[in-house]
Amino acid sequence: MAVVMAVVMAVVMSVVEVAVVDVNKYTRQNENKYIRQDENKYTRQNEIKYTHCACTWPSAFANSVWEGTRGQLTFGSSTLGGLVIDVSSLDPSAGSLSTWECVNTDYFQAEGILLLKSTKKFNHINALFLAYFCFTMTRVTGVEAFYFYQSHAMEPSLNNERIKIHQAETFTTKAQICGATPPVQEFHYMVKQGQELVSKQFCPPSLLARMEYNVTSSNGAVSCTGPADSWDVCTDKTKMTFNYSTCATQMMYSSDGRVYCMFNLTTTHHYTMVYSNGTSGSKFICVVSNEAGTAASFVEGRCGQSNQSPTTFATSDGSDVGFTVTMSAAGNLDIY
Template identity: 30%
Template sequence: MKMFRNIVIYFTVTLITGICGQCTFPSPFASSMWHDSTRGDLTFTDTTLTGWDVTLSPTQTIDTWTCLDYADSSKLVIKATSRFTLVGSSQVYVYACLVLTEVTAGVSYTYQQRNVQEGNAAQNRLRFNSAGTLASASDVCDDTATIPTLDFHVLVLSGSESSAAVILPTSFLFSADYILQASDGTLTCNDTVDVMDMCSDTSALTFDYTTGNCQEQVAYSAGGSLYCVATVSLTSYDCAVFYNRDPTISGTATRFTCICSDGNTASVAPNNCTIYQDATSVPTDADMTTPVGYLINFGAKTR
């Protein structure tokens, strides 16, 4: 994964009144909009964040956050305006630690949530506290938590999507005919000659849906044009997260897509990579059972 510097953001759910010296978000986040591969579109003002919604239960969602502390160039503590009621318990304050890695300076980041998954809060990686007194990195972040490599999310600055594009891993750099394989084994695009192109532009992925080619939507993109915005290399395959260039997202399309490939086969998942996604198996949801994507089998390749 391309890395430049790390930023750690600490989230705490509580409420604070405006005071002299109110924390403000640093550049490039202040007064900006971002696309989040998990949460959707985010809006930052100088002091608030909306869109980073966390659903804790069928009836409880945290949707508004404020900047609580900006101690130096690498750490932020922010808070939300509500508390969470645990089953059979009183309300608690909720914290989440996000560790960000800059991918392209000022326009794109990946991040992981540095906490264990909470079984009684929809498996979100959070930290609960009844007193609401946690306020530092050592309080909030769990550096002992085991975070799978692919358990990450992507942020892209709105309006700078093309600037966020990065070079694809070598295992992706080819053009090829392809066949799609659903979780039940059903094949599509197997009776036409189609092109999945990652050669013409080595930081982009394109499909040709014109008449005569397979009309099946690939990579959750109606227009068939995507930018690569983050990459991860594992032992025997690579994964890339793509930003869908469709002007609007509708139907089965998603703004982000994750593809893991070994050069012969690829798995495709909407939005983020799934935690244990590989190149040869249909991706599954967090329950490790429910399929959430499909496979691509490549034909003859050109480089």
């Protein structure tokens, strides 16, 4: 009996040992499947598949079109078109960058940060470079609109654009891509296409008035010097209306004399982004006004452009651009 038991135990141990050895005889197959070598005897084990975690835009942006100070921006699920950066000064053959891809949106919910990079390379100092953006975005309360900052130091080789250029192709974190914080008044703005007029806001308190005004262009021409020139921000506190029957100079680049306040920010001065749907140029204009409501300047594009103040022109490539305006109240200031 003892002999029989010994034989049985030996057989059992042999079977267990073989089972252990067989279990270890798995090979990694295509599509990350683990299959026993003897497929006639054993079934396929748990199937494990690895997928790349591709970056896709948050639902607020995916597959949508936005209008703003950076032009018309078209978001796909993971790409961005329409954001044009001229790199011809570095690489004439490259011309400009206009297509971008999502790099990381993990910071968006908590910090409003979107990270993206160019899909095209360009030559710089005898090497191939990519461009990266770190957009720090804040939603304008209650509407489909954002104001945002390009969180980088100025890049002298690209006309002081706030952008990061680098040879590395694998940057994915804000530590790698984001940089200096711009001045608070240096903001961009964008609004979802079709939502422009429902996204308007009250104009700044200093401009809630009926005003007479004189306007000076960056080339020195002075106009609208008559006593009846009218700038009305009382009838509709979200809209600036100009009477072109008394002075035909186009204000805020608007052909129909109407612009809408979209966003206000106050630091040393009032910075107001206005929208014009009656212009052939940029639809977004930055107005900088003083607290007293007696002086303002305006220029196409983002706010915080070089040297712009209520009494001085913005500058571009060393030249004055835009207009300055002096105002006097033609009616009671209506401040809330």
